[in-house]
Amino acid sequence: MDQQALIQTLSNLPLGDIRYFSSIGSTNDEAMQWAARGVRDLSIIVADQQTAGRGRLDRPWFTPPATALAFSLILRPKAEEVAHLSRIVGLAGLALADAFGKLGLAPQIKWPNDILLNGRKVAGILIELTWAGEEVDCVVVGVGVNVAKGATPSTDVLRFPAISLEHILGEAPDRIRLLYNILTSFISLRPHMHADSFMASWEKSLAYQGMDVRVEMGADQVIVGKVSGLEADGSLKILDEHGKSIAVRFGDVRLRLFA
Ligand code: BTN
Numbered sequence: 549m550d551q552q553a554l555i556q557t558l559s560n561l562p563l564g565d566i567r568y569f570s571s572i573g574s575t576n577d578e579a580m581q582w583a584a585r586g587v588r589d590l591s592i593i594v595a596d597q598q599t600a601g602r603g604r605l606d607r608p609w610f611t612p613p614a615t616a617l618a619f620s621l622i623l624r625p626k627a628e629e630v631a632h633l634s635r636i637v638g639l640a641g642l643a644l645a646d647a648f649g650k651l652g653l654a655p656q657i658k659w660p661n662d663i664l665l666n667g668r669k670v671a672g673i674l675i676e677l678t679w680a681g682e683e684v685d686c687v688v689v690g691v692g693v694n695v696a697k698g699a700t701p702s703t704d705v706l707r708f709p710a711i712s713l714e715h716i717l718g719e720a721p722d723r724i725r726l727l728y729n730i731l732t733s734f735i736s737l738r739p740h741m742h743a744d745s746f747m748a749s750w751e752k753s754l755a756y757q758g759m760d761v762r763v764e765m766g767a768d769q770v771i772v773g774k775v776s777g778l779e780a781d782g783s784l785k786i787l788d789e790h791g792k793s794i795a796v797r798f799g800d801v802r803l804r805l806f807a
Pocket of ligand 1: 618
């Protein structure tokens with residue numbers, strides 16, 4: 549990735565500080581340390597390669613050089629955002645969906661943190677928090693996108709089928725332009741995070757709406773039912789076989805289509 553072009557393109561956005569690494573362990577690890585040192589809102593770390601990228605549930609995240617988009621955006625929540633922090637994963641999901649939409653694609657958000665194209669995972673979001681006593685100090689929004697074919701891990705390390713933008717578009721889009729579009733959408737949607745219209749957009753983008761799914765929580769709890777939308781806090785609503793609505797909260801959760 550051309551560092552100069554990256555900095556120049558991102559300088560058109562109202563960001564905090566920008567850091568670029570040609571190779572790093574994990575941009576989220578770096579962001580968590582940076583956040584603890586009092587960085588500005590909307591500071592960002594971008595890496596061409598990660599050698600210890602992390603996904604949800606302690607899974608590894610594969611980021612070989614020159615193939616993927618990997619970045620961590622640091623938010624310092626404003627007072628009015630504190631009540632809606634659980635919606636930030638939706639904000640990131642919608643920003644990604646919006647940017648993929650600009651490429652002529654029809655993405656869906658697989659709750660809580662995956663973006664799907666043609667039913668396969670093209671991007672993932674990892675949200676982590678830093679604390680100041682009882683209060684959230686920073687929210688780190690880590691995003692990984694499979695841009696070129698080489699970014700998709702081999703099937704033996706996958707728990708869910710993956711795809712890249714190149715697989716669908718025939719060529720890999722420019723990563724800097726893609727990042728610019730994701731950040732532009734993120735910044736413009738952020739002030740609307742509290743609104744019902746924001747939740748409606750998130751719900752509209754959800755994968756598996758009305759379909760039978762299996763939700764595994766922790767080691768031994770399983771729910772089977774139909775996806776029926778989102779709660780105000782972003783929890784997933786499942787209608788079980790007895791017609792009872794169950795709210796599935798963020799955490800140790802795995803969602804699959806019920807085959
Ligand atoms: C998931 O699907 O489980 C989330 C994947 C998040 C990966 C991104 S890549 C940039 C940032 N740094 C990391 O170590 N992880 C996130």
